[in-house]
Amino acid sequence: MTSAARAIVDTGFLVALAHRDDADHAWAAQLAPELPGPWLTCEACVTETVYLLGKVSAPEARKLYQLLDEGLLISQHLLPEGLQAVRAEIGRYHNRTVDFADACLMVLSDAQPRLPIATVDSADFTVYLRGRRHRRLLTPEGS
Secondary structure (H helix, E strand, O other): OOOOOOEEEOHHHHHHHHOOOOOOHHHHHHHHHHOOOOEEEEHHHHHHHHHHHHHHOHHHHHHHHHHHHOOOEEEEOOOOOOHHHHHHHHHOOOOOOOOHHHHHHHHHHHHOOOOOEEOOOHHHHHHHOOOOOOOOEEOOOOO
16 A cells, blocks of 8 residues: 555545636645645546546646656555455445445545545545544535
8 A cells, every 4th residue: 555645535626626617626726735745546536537527628637647647646556456345345335325436445545544535525425434433534615
């Protein structure tokens, strides 16, 4: 696991940071300098981010590659070794659909519980963090 990382970031944070017209851009742009990197994410979030930014504009999608190239963003490879942990995370919630990327981020968080999680998805991540002590969630509503 990547010990140099200082925070875990999800797709929503990355999209908001790169896309000036995103509803949460101001929050992400303000948080970024206060959250020293490198940031940790998973390949599923990289894929989602490139897809979502690519729908808006190719130059904004390239911003993600720049973060990866500069080492500010580290993409942790979880498969196939972490598949059992990801599936277990998805299975923890009987009344909630957990997307693959969120489950991967929670596996990363379980491996590095001291790292804060930056997300625009407070509704889901608040649920995911129940019963997990000493976790810090950074959201537009409560950073």
